[in-house]
Amino acid sequence: MREYIVRNLTDDEKSKIIKKLGRNPNDVEWAMIDVMWSEHVSYKSSRSFIRRFLRSSGRHVVVGPGQDAGIIRIADDIYIAFKIESHNHPSAVDPYGGSSTGIGGIVRDILSMGAQPIALLDSLHFGDLDKRRTWFHILGVVKGISDYGNRIGVPTVGGETKFSSCYNENPLVNVACIGIVNRIVPSVLNKPDSALVLYGNRTGRDGIHGVSFASETLDEESIEEDRSAVQIGDPLTEKLLIDASLEIFSRGLAYALKDLGGGGLTCAVSEMVGKGGVGAVIELDRVPLREENMRPYEILISESQERMLLATSYDSLEEVISILNKYDIQWAVIGRSIPERKIIVKYKGKKIVDLPVEILVNVPIQRHPTKPRTKDFHKDLKFEPPSLEESLVKVLRNPNVSSKEWIYEQYDYEVQTRTIIKPGADATVLKITSKVGVAATLDSCADYASIDPYEGAKGAVAEAYRNITAVGGEPLAIVDNINAGDPNNPISYWEFRETVRGLGNAARAFSVPVVGGNVSLYNESPSGKIWPTLVVCMLGKVNIKHIMTPSLKKTNSILVLVGDTYNELGGSEYLKILGLHGYGSVPRVRYKKEKTNSKNVLRCIRKGMVLSVHDVSDGGIITAVAEMAIMGKKGIEVEIRSNLRGDIFAFSESHARYILEVPEEHVEDVLKITRGIVIGRTSSSSSFYFEVNDFCVDLPIRRLEEAYAIRW
């Protein structure tokens, strides 16, 4: 019986490897090559499109893609690291373990850059709420984030939660982390003769084959069998790891640092030395183990959590060790870097691995055929509209729109005392200095992408851009997470390509560079594939003096609508409640309008001419106004005349639109700057009156609040 079964390599790839190496790799070597050549680690199927469509340069960019996280400069001496990652497959089979280790992993990625983790955001996509399996996912994922995130003292400050039947078997858990960098620590090492220190948890058998599992589609068996591929999280060790690492950085003791994530020790060592132009010798006997009799390949590819690999000079070793001992953290000097471009592993006095670094880190690109999906939707959508009142209540109750307080109040969003704008607004704002803040948002538009992947991807970027604007932020940079189906399925692979293309074009048009990203393929199960889901994490810079929230502030102020409304109901919440998802044209991103409106809204905010701002997205104008009224507990009176049918105007989700609350005395100036229109005013009554053509809603705010604040 063979010891290790290769899971990720095609026969063609295997013969390439044998040819390159000039011999047959042994079992341990196959195991190492196998994880490094997995989709999850190598991005072999996605790299060609990413290279072709994405640009990562810009004047704020300090570190672009390729390291553990991107870094941007937001002020003279303030550097921010951020990164996003998916933990979809683990969360599908073990929601609690999957989401908590997802948090642990992304936090260590930020730490690896020498940054102090200051905030977490997560984008969650679940199935239908009437399915038991969906509740298994929701309860586990939310509890996992809550238990792990809260314990490590990093606030979970925002994100999004969306629902669709396409995620019934395959929920998406994408987690982003933001950090403040004092001194950048690279994740690559270019110095030979450095000591390699492994610290944190002991290595066990958990998470073996984790990357392979993430590089295959889910099936019935995997849901039971692959639970052992999910790692087990230990937040206390993670917290100590953060504290100890920050102390190591502050004393300037790190040459390079890498967290052990997908692919375990193999990946950390290969990538650290591989990208830096050196090699390494590893003494496998020195790795602290959780259980006896682990085989060498298991030690090399285990994905046990809360482990870091530090490269330091032998002179600094004593100081590093004293810090680790202070925090009671397990450590071992497991090897050193060498000038030869080789990875050598020794075990029980024998050399068991001797591979050129290139074989591990230079994985050839894999190309697959693409096939455009046939357009099976009907642009000319015709239906009899129900009453506007009934539709509004239904849309507000719809879990995609309704308040997520029942989720985010399970997360500690206040720890570290930086959270100026709390969860529930368009974007979160974190205080960095007494003047400068960071605005952060996570957005996806999978419902548009389900109809048109290209417009959907652009839409996610546009929505993030508006959310940053709405809180008063200047959009700066993106990290992205693309979730798609099996690349061997030509339609899924086409959807993936369209998503990358949409992201790339939109990011370029908005001058917001993509400084890092993650790709999660194989999100398919026997019941189908997910919608191509691009999650955009965008950061912006804010002046703390000029920040905005969506809640209405005063009575008798004027409501101004900025931006044009088109007949764009495709993918909208309105059509979903009518059972018509899939019909109609999705909102088109109009770059010029989006940029101009953002610039103008920011101008009004900075001039102190507005009281509150909300971007228009899911549920259209009527929903945006309702949310503002509910949050601010103010009545409103709105009257609009439009060429569009009233319900279409109210619920269209056209991009580039904002609602501003403006004091009477600034209305003229605001209209001049934004070219917006007055749609109504706030009132001292407690009723919501919204009239558009011959459609009308007249309800007490309390009724809307009951629908919106539905708790699960």
Next chain:
Amino acid sequence: MVVIIGIPVYPGTNCDVDVYKAVKLAGASPKRIWYKDYKEMRKVDAIVIPGGFSYADYIRAGAIAARTKMTETIKELAEDGMPVLGICNGFQVLVESGMLPGALTVNKSARFICRWVYLKVARNDTPFTQLYDEGEVIRMPIAHMEGRYIPSRGFNKRLIVLQYADSCGNVTEDANPNGSYMNIAGIISARENVLGLMPHPERASEDSLGGSDGLRMFKSLIEYLRR
């Protein structure tokens, strides 16, 4: 007079830096002390045990931290009369170590709750609340899983210092976020030098963060020590 406030840091404590910032803002000189350096605690004027998840809340929240040399030292100092304030996990440590009566158990909802709440100041004759008015309604965030106060037999209601209330100061069931007995958010020791509370005053120490009612708690303590 420079007032030195000691902030013990156990493995898993995560509000120590926030308390440090708030104490500094309130005008005292804070000192974070790692649990192994417990002897340093004898050199301070008062102690604030910060929140977090000491030892990841294994067994029960605060249970393991309560059995460390650090906590033993704090207990001795409290017995000698030193003021000790325990916030959130700090409150749990005070209860677990017997410095305060009763117990803190899992919230009625069985979920972690992070939320801004209103509190009624039931007593302003303590070292920690003297800058508030009696009956004043203040606002602070809570963030806990195990914050439901259960009294021990023969509980003395005089020990209640803070109660969850609505924005008008009515102590109602609706305003009780976790099911605490008598809406208790904070209690003081019989000797009136040890206060434990579940809400986080350090998170309400700046208006830009949502309010500054909490800062007065640290200012009260500092003023008390200076007198």
